[in-house]
Amino acid sequence: MFPEFTVSDENIDQQKEAVLKQIEENKKEIEKLLEIKDKTYKNFVRPYQLLQEKLGWLFSPISHLNYVKNSEKTQEAYTSVLPALTEYHTSISQDERLYRAFKQIYENEKDTLNQEQKKVLQDLIRDFELSGVGLPEDERKKIKDINIKLSQLQNSFAQNILNATDSYEMIIEDPDDVKELPEIEKDNAKIERDGREVYRFTLHQPSYIAYMTYGSNREKREQLYRAYVTRAPENEKILEEILSLRYEKARILGFKNYAELSLATKMAKSPQQVIDFLRELARKSRPQAEREYEELNEFVKDLGLKDDVQAYDFAYYSEKLKKEKFNVDDEEYKPYFEKNSVVEGLFKFLNRFLKLDFEKVDVPVWDETVDVYHIYRKGSLIGRLYLDLEAREGKRDGAWMDEWVSHHEDEKGNIIPPVAFIVANFSPSTDKNPSLLRPYDVETLFHEMGHALHHLLSEVKEPFVSGIAGVEWDAVEFPSQFFEKFAYDREVLKLFAKHYRTGEPMPEEMMDRLKNAKNFQSALAMVRQLEFALFDMLIHLDRYTAEDVQKILDQVREEVSVIKPPSYNKFQWSFSHIFAGGYAAGYYSYKWAEVLSADAYFMFIDNGIYNDELSESFYTEILSKGGSRPADQLFRNFAGREPDIDALLRLSGIKNGQEVS
Structure with missing residues (x-):
């Protein structure tokens, strides 16, 4: 089969x-x-x-x-x-x-x-x-x-x-430079070199994020940051x-330019419509982002930093402020987010939400850390899912879903069930410790599962419009963003948030703190995404040289960004989404689709997340239809109206440039 x-x-x-x-x-x-x-x-x-x-x-x-x-x-x-x-x-x-x-x-x-x-x-x-x-x-x-x-x-x-990611390492010899790292991160970084115990950090996500978030030595943080943002100059x-x-x-x-060609298959009608959409979000978000940055700078003065927070300081000091303000520390939460427990909890949530059952199966895989599941709905086998979640050498950074087989009908009229992969780069398990996830990793897993369900729950018989095939690119993130928003819900957390050693459930006050911190620096995150999206659209409006690209990026940063990166930052050299992926003149899709996902999410929040009538409608009108109908039509069928842009601002705690309490 x-x-x-x-x-x-x-x-x-x-x-x-x-x-x-x-x-x-x-x-x-x-x-x-x-x-x-x-x-x-x-x-x-x-x-x-x-x-x-x-x-x-x-x-x-x-x-x-x-x-x-x-x-x-x-x-x-x-x-x-x-x-x-x-x-x-x-x-x-x-x-x-x-x-x-x-x-x-x-x-x-x-x-x-x-x-x-x-x-x-x-x-x-x-x-x-x-x-x-x-x-x-x-x-x-x-x-x-x-x-x-x-x-x-x-x-x-x-x-x-x-190649650049695999080839770089930063060796730290002074224990003072890693004194703030959690013990698990220290253990993961610890190696023996020339008969001495040292700490090795790389540009792979778990290692890079660990030092940028907890590395005590500012010079070392900048060294690692500089290596990351200047990868692959070729x-x-x-x-x-x-x-x-x-x-x-x-x-x-x-077409006048590539942006117009790209939009010919998307929901958005013109580059200018996209640019206006992004600038409207920036106009409404930037005032709050500036207040968030100002708050961070005030905070670090008391910690002895004499100048403003720089790009290579941001994760380090933001983590301290989040802990101070909400008493939320990623490392405090990681013991409650053991990888297998999170996966099982996600499956329990999907069972209650969509009546799905997951059965682990023993089949050939490409790495011993990969797990495979058969998915059933109401007793019927509907697909197979491969989960490859731990980081390792030779694995591309990031997280993604990819499809292998589409749900369709073959030449004999038999239904062929779909197959999907979910890939991530979570902290790898070791002899000493299992794979423990940060809260953001949990959100990422829920996100990629949304993509997978969009593919696996298709009931379409034609492969060219089954699953994510045929879905407009600026709507393809809708289901994934929708599901990620449930990751911090208290009722969902109760399904899997338990200490990996003691089995004790996460205290409810910890859950409350996590949810309260959900919109921490949300406007700064918003303008960062808008920077990428606006840059992407603008560089596809003409035939631009590499020098032009840098000038456009500088202009966009001046217009949108609040935290200005150093001049040596060559983010474009590793912007694989648009130069090696499918998001060219389409990176705006994340925010475009998030309007749909935020709107749908609040329909559940306002009516109960385990609402069988709403869930069945979401399954029937969105997930099972794949690309067989235009996305805006499917949303109207589900919601009974047009999507509301203010839902995205509400989700982020932003309204017309003012923070929503």
């Missing part, structure tokens, strides 16, 4: 050959489909989708392994297959015979097709047009060459970050080339 993950360094070459063979097989099968005289949805569109789905089944293990267990073998396999895959997808997306066939089928059958089938064809026709199907041959070839080059550049951008040339190629592609396709 499910494919097994058996790809490793030892057999990845065979998997690569299987992908290349399937590409050639797909080309032959597409030619056979084109020979059909009377083409219909059933004999043409459905087989076409299944061919692409099969290719994805074979390629996903290669790309996944390259991200979670990177090696020379995975790099070689991924890099060598990428051009062939890109050339294939670009070639078929520009095939006028396919385009005409899809248009003809749509015209002939639109009155008898169901909504899912209509959406498949509407998206296909739109995407063919955005691929330049009607352009002269030389321009189509140019688009194809650009796509292949972009895929290679984006892969290089990501690989450079990973990416400056790459990002310039990426921006140039994106601009060129957009112009060939008839």
Whole structure:
């Protein structure tokens, strides 16, 4: 029923050959489909989708392994297959015979097709047009060459970050420099070097965050920070080339710039609408962000800091202020958030919220720390979920969900259940200690589970609009942001927050403190995200050089930011979301979608989080529909109205520039 993950360094070459063979097989099968005289949805569109789905089944293990267990073998396999895959997808997306066939089928059958089938064809026709199907041959070839080059550049951008992250270490010899680190973090950092006990810190998230939050030596904090924000300088040339190629592609396709091309498949209608949206949020958020920064600076004066808090001080002093103000210390909470306990508690919450059951299964995995579950709803098996949550060498930083198999109907009418991966970089377990999560890690796990459920709970039979496929990019964060908001709810915390040694539940006053601190420096966090989003949109409005990009970033920081980073900060060199991921001219999507998620969240808060009627509606109208309908329509079906931007401000404790009490 499910494919097994058996790809490793030892057999990845065979998997690569299987992908290349399937590409050639797909080309032959597409030619056979084109020979059909009377083409219909059933004999043409459905087989076409299944061919692409099969290719994805074979390629996903290669790309996944390259991200979670990177090696020379995975790099070689991924890099060598990428051009062939890109050339294939670009070639078929520009095939006028396919385009005409899809248009003809749509015209002939639109009155008898169901909504899912209509959406498949509407998206296909739109995407063919955005691929330049009607352009002269030389321009189509140019688009194809650009796509292949972009895929290679984006892969290089990501690989450079990973290499830089893996290659750096900061060794600390003086115990005074780590005196404030929690014992668990000290144990994780402690190594023997040249016969002496020293402390090793890297740019991987758990290690980096530990020292930036608790490192006593300001010079060492800046040293580590500088290494982090100047990673992969070779990416400056790459990002310039990426921006140039994106601009060129957009112009060939008839758009003014890449931002317009990007928005052609999103909810937002124009770059200016996005820019106005972001600036409105900034206008309403910045006054409170300035007050938050002023409060932090007043606080550190009493601690002896003579100048203002700098970017490399922020985590360190913010943690102290949060502890002072709310008596909340991440390290105090970590013993109550043991990884396995949190996972089990999340499953209990989802059982009450959506009637889901999770069964652990023993199947092949790529690392011994990976766990696998089958998911059931009301007694029926609906999908498989892989959880890979602990940090390790050779694993890309951050957290994400990726899909392997979509819920769909095969050629025989059988339902194929979906498969998803959730990947994170939480503190790794050791011989001495289990993996213990910070409160933010718990929130991250709930977030990624929202993405996974959006994929796994689909009831759509057409793979091209099942799960997250076909969902507008600026709506794809809606379910994930929705679920993360329950992470600190007292009733949810009671399901899993217990001390990993004693089994004692987290005291209710600790839960209250955590919830009270939820909006601590929320406006500073808001303007930071708005900085990234506005920067992303603005650099895609023209053909900009690396020098232009720096100037735009400086201008955005002047307009939006409250804590100004040092001049050596080259954040753009490691902004993989837009230069190696799917968020180019789309990073605003986080805030755009958060309006939807905040609005939906308050519907539950105001009516009870375990509200069966609301939960069933959320399942039916949002999670199970995938990309089969426009996201704004699905939200209206669920809420009975348009989304309200003030819900996001309410969630963050911000209203028209004033703090909400």
